[in-house]
Amino acid sequence: MNQMNEAKMVVGSDEWCAFPSLNIPAIKAKVDSGAKTSSLHAVNIQSFPRNGEQWVSFDVHPLQDNRKTKVHCEAQIIDQRFIKSSNGDKEKRHVIRVPISLGEKSWSVEVTLTDRDSMGYRMLLGREAMTGRILVDPEGQCLLGERSQDVLAELYKSPDIRTGGLKIGLLASNPDLYSNRRIIEAAEARGHEIQFLNIKNCYMKLDATTPEIHYRGGRVLNDLDAVIPRIRPSMTFYACTLLRQFESLGIYCLNTSIAISQSRDKLRSLQLLLDNGLDIPTTGFANSPLDTGDLIDMVGGAPLIIKLLEGTQGKGVVLAETRKAADSVINAFKSLNANILVQEFIKEASGKDLRCFVIDGRVVASIQRVAAPGEFRANIHQGGHAELVKITPDEKRIAIKAAKAMDLRVAGVDIIRSNKGPLLLEVNSSPGLQGIETATNEDIASRMIMAIEKQLLHKK
Structure with a gap:
């Protein structure tokens, strides 16, 4: 037994490794015998065919918290498997077999491909790759050698930045949000100068x-070529006044002030959608609490949904399961002088809805959002999760038409599947990127920058 152990390599809980055939000279792996x-x-x-075999192309950002450094890879697919992640979700992944270098040793390992951007490490080394070769010292870290920033900079030399880039402003409130970081990285990777502009x-x-x-x-800021607005609801009024000023200076805004303003007014946005021949769940709106009874009947009775007009990301949305509960909640909101919508409850949706990401009149990605156990509404901000989904041609048409009706060049269109067919729930003018990029492996941020390029680069 001792002789066998002596022949094995001792590693820590994380180690630097390399994939020579993928042109990845250094990537830090979490060593996890539990996986x-x-x-x-x-x-x-x-995936694509090559010489009668299935191959896969993919991009790897090998350094954590760094999406500027990118390696394009290709490998033969040896399998496709459903893998259960640490949070319990199942995902179908491509499996490849490639040589790995760890310390002074190399051997072939099977690796699944998935977006690990939200994980602590860009690589996970499981026990199948370690069997017979490795012993793990869980108290150690990088026992086979550390990689300094200087070494990593030399290994991953930055690509030449193209000339003639645009000057872009990202108008938002928090530079550390995933969506904002991704947009900045994507703009810089495409050779543009981008600056974060705090609305305040x-x-x-x-x-x-x-x-x-x-x-x-x-x-x-008059010399900007374009502005990307990412506006939280509480800043809508002031941000839209800024956008109107940018527009008056001839600066291109990816979403205009008018489009954002009307998308943030839930009642006005629903009226616009109906005017354009798009179906929504039956909805009621009233000012006086004296009309509560008829308002409830108007949408088919309980159960029903009650929404604050100013709510966002699932906040201010209540399911009233009985008529008595609906009456109490509506009157409670009215006593606070809050404006609310009352909407029919689509029971057959089972806590799921679709988010279609539309850019420049095209659906570039779509996901299904699934509510957390015990919740009635699909919302990844409140414990739900996102998964891949294939939308129908009709759902794609509806999403594109909805974005056009709101005059939004970038939009997150939310659709619910009902017995009456797809129904529009909402059109979001500042849709988040994390859930949809993670679930689909699509580079949505770069597509947003490309939409600006399409409008402006030919004018430079």
């Missing part, structure tokens, strides 16, 4: 001859 299968971070995964730190000069927008400290 059966090894997995590698991969995005933009596409922007102010404007209204003047007939020299109108301006300033940023804290007095920096003038």
Whole structure:
């Protein structure tokens, strides 16, 4: 037994390894004997035939919290398997077999491909790859050698930045949000200069001859080529006044002030959707609590959904399961002078809805959002999860038409499947990227930048 152990390599809980055939010279792996299968971070995964065999192309961001560094890879597919993740979700993944280098040793391992951007490591080394070769010291880290930032910079030399890039402003509130980080990374990777603009730190000069927008400290922003608005609901009014000023200066806004304003008014947005021949769940709106009874009957009685007009990300949405509960909740909101919508409850949806991401009149990705156990509404912000889904041609048509009706160039269109067919729930003007990028492996952020390029680069 001792002789066998001496022949094995001792590693820590994480180690640097390499995949020479994939041109990945260094990637830090979590060494996990509790996991059966090894997995590698991969995005933009596409299968294709080659010489009668199935291959897969994919991009790897090998360094954690760094999406600027990207390696394009290709490998033969040896299998497809359903893998259960640590949070219990099942995902169908491509499996490849490639040589791995760890310390001074190399051997072939099976690796599944999945987006690990939200995980602590871009690589997980499972026990199948370790059997007969490795002993794990869980108290150790990088026992086979560390990689300094200088070494990593040399291994992954930055690609040449293209000239003639655009000057883009990202108008938002929190630079650390996943969506905002991804947009900045995507713009820089495509050779553009992008700056984060905190909405609160922007102010404007209204003047007939020299109108301006300033940023804290007095920096003038009139030289921007484009603005990407990512506006939280509480900042809608002020942000839209800023966007109107950018628009008056001839600066391209990926979503306009008018489109954002009307998308944030839930009642107005539903009226616009109906005006464009799009179906929604039966909805009622009233001001006086004296009309509560008829309002409930109007949408088919209980159970029903009650929504605050100003709510977002599932906040301010209540399921009233009985008529008495509905009457109490509606009157409670009315006593607070809150504006609400009352909407029929689509029981057959079973806590699921679709999110279609539309850019420039095309559905670039779609997911199904599934409610957390015990919840009635699909919401990944409140414990739900997202999964891949194939939408129908009719659902795709509805999503595109909804974005066009709201005049949004970028939109998250929410659809629910009912016995009456697909129904529109909402059109979001600042849809989040994390859930849909993670579930689909699509680079949505780059597609947003490409939409700006399509509009402006030919004018440069």
